[in-house]
Amino acid sequence: MSHPPVLLVGNFLSRHGLGRAVGEDLSEHLHARGWQVITTSHQRSRALRLADMLTTALKQRNQYRLALVEVYSGAAFRWAEAVCLILRWLKKPYILWLHGGNLPHFAQKCSGRVSRLLRHAHAVVAPSAYLQEHMRLYRQDILLIPNPLExxxxxxxxxxxxxxxxxxxxxxxxxxxxxxxxxxxxxxxxxxxxxxxxxxxxxxxxxxxxxxxxxxxxxxxxxxxxxxxxxxxxxxxxxxxxxxxxxxxxxxxxxxxxxxxxxxxxxxxxxxxxxxxxxxxxxxxxxxxxxxxxxxxxxxxxxxxxxxxxxxxxxxxxxxxxxxAFDWSVVLPQWEKLFDEVFAHG
Structure with a gap:
């Protein structure tokens, strides 16, 4: 089966000696299964990282068919808002991937922004039952796909x-x-x-x-x-x-x-x-x-x-x-199924 090329938008900073995020592992496992994956951003500077995310989404728009966008609280939330604005303008289907224990507290203070962002996504994923439960105030059909381990x-x-x-x-x-x-x-x-x-x-x-x-x-x-x-x-x-x-x-x-x-x-x-x-x-x-x-x-x-x-x-x-129960052999097929479903209906 041919899979749609995917754009992964998040923090890919391990090359700078910083912590390795689960998005980096996901991109590698997808690639090993035959998926074409574009990742952004590897920039250490926050300003350059946002610029790289936006330019990658625009300049490589013919190289991907759907996107996965990581969502954090605080200033990083604006990155997701900006990237998703570009994706909507390009009419690209996208999935939001929620992160961080502080996101529910941020959502309480910025409920309008959070509701708008989640509402426009083709799907929203939480890595924990905690985030899934607390973020359902802003969208009911949040999916649970846990963070995996090898x-x-x-x-x-x-x-x-x-x-x-x-x-x-x-x-x-x-x-x-x-x-x-x-x-x-x-x-x-x-x-x-x-x-x-x-x-x-x-x-x-x-x-x-x-x-x-x-x-x-x-x-x-x-x-x-x-x-x-x-x-x-x-x-x-x-x-x-x-x-x-x-x-x-x-x-x-x-x-x-x-x-x-x-x-x-x-x-x-x-x-x-x-x-x-x-x-x-x-x-x-x-x-x-x-x-x-x-x-x-x-x-x-x-x-x-x-x-x-x-x-x-x-x-x-x-x-x-x-x-x-969190092994990649259990979790990766859940991501693949979701990508195929979103692309088919996007």
């Missing part, structure tokens, strides 16, 4: 008798509350003196990494904390295998890929109950959930896992089973 890349190791080896993997940004992980470390160390926390991730320039360092110095925890920096995507499975407990301290979240990766590797996940995490994680079945910004509760959850090997084993096994 599950074979994540070797599973059953965790039962846990070491006090904690892992945190996220960008150092205030919305993810990285300093809370150091507060958890301080509390756990009172009961488990050999505890160690490794925090991986790029610095986002808002002072969060400096706050982490200051907090560690204030409590004399420099020897119990490692800050290796950003980890390349292909090395994530390897670094996760070095830990037994994964901390997610986010204050705003959707369906974090880093949590899914930890689940695939069999780590025991302790996460704040915010945004989309309660839709992804089931308390005491495949993770332990605690209130947001509650370092005491998260530390107690960590200690509970260290004391209860049966609980740790249950979470480790269940987390892996859930992660297997």
């Amino acid at each position: 599950i074979r890349r994540y070797p599973f190791r059953l965790r039962r008798d846990l070491r006090p080896s904690l892992v945190w993997l996220r960008a150092f940004h205030a919305i993810y509350r990285p300093a809370m992980a150091v507060e958890v470390l301080r509390r756990v160390k009172e009961w488990a003196p050999d505890v160690h926390l490794t925090m991986y991730g790029p610095e986002k320039g808002d002072g969060s990494l400096q706050e982490v360092r200051r907090t560690a110095q204030r409590y004399g925890l420099e020897g119990a904390l490692s800050l290796p920096g950003r980890v390349p995507k292909e090395e994530v499975p390897q670094v996760l295998q070095q830990g037994d407990i994964f901390l997610n301290t986010a204050g705003v979240d959707n369906t974090p890929v880093s949590v899914m990766e930890a689940m695939a590797c069999g780590l025991c996940v302790v996460s704040t109950r915010v945004g989309g995490t309660p839709y992804l994680l089931q308390h005491e079945q495949d993770a332990l959930l605690v209130p947001p910004a509650d370092a005491d509760a998260m530390a107690e959850a960590v200690l509970r896992l260290l004391r209860e090997p049966d609980l740790a084993e249950r979470l480790s096994c269940s987390a892996r089973r859930k992660a297997e």
Whole structure:
């Protein structure tokens, strides 16, 4: 079957050493299945990125038959609005792909703009039940296609008798509350003196990494904390295998890929109950959930896992089973079916 050429509009920035977005993986998997894919943008500068998105949509209009446009909150929302305006003028069918745990809050403040953008799309996709549910206020027929994993890349190791080896993997940004992980470390160390926390991730320039360092110095925890920096995507499975407990301290979240990766590797996940995490994680079945910004509760959850090997084993096994449902072999056919349907009716 011949597939229509597709334009993917989003952030393709891994070549600059920045985080690899799921859109990059989608483009590669589609290409491997015989799809012709055009991607934009690879520009690091925000202004140049928007310009590249618009010019690509215009100049290559004869090279694609439908488009997939990523939608984020904040200033990036304007990029989607601008690109979709061009696509409508060109009479190109397009799909919107919603991202980010903050998008529902943004939509509450800008409901008119969000409703207009979603209304004109041929289809709208959410990667989580959380976004699907909360964005239905602006369009009812939002589809759910989860963010996928290449599950074979994540070797599973059953965790039962846990070491006090904690892992945190996220960008150092205030919305993810990285300093809370150091507060958890301080509390756990009172009961488990050999505890160690490794925090991986790029610095986002808002002072969060400096706050982490200051907090560690204030409590004399420099020897119990490692800050290796950003980890390349292909090395994530390897670094996760070095830990037994994964901390997610986010204050705003959707369906974090880093949590899914930890689940695939069999780590025991302790996460704040915010945004989309309660839709992804089931308390005491495949993770332990605690209130947001509650370092005491998260530390107690960590200690509970260290004391209860049966609980740790249950979470480790269940987390892996859930992660297997997000494999590309399951998710990619859903995208292909949607593209073919939109093109056929577009």
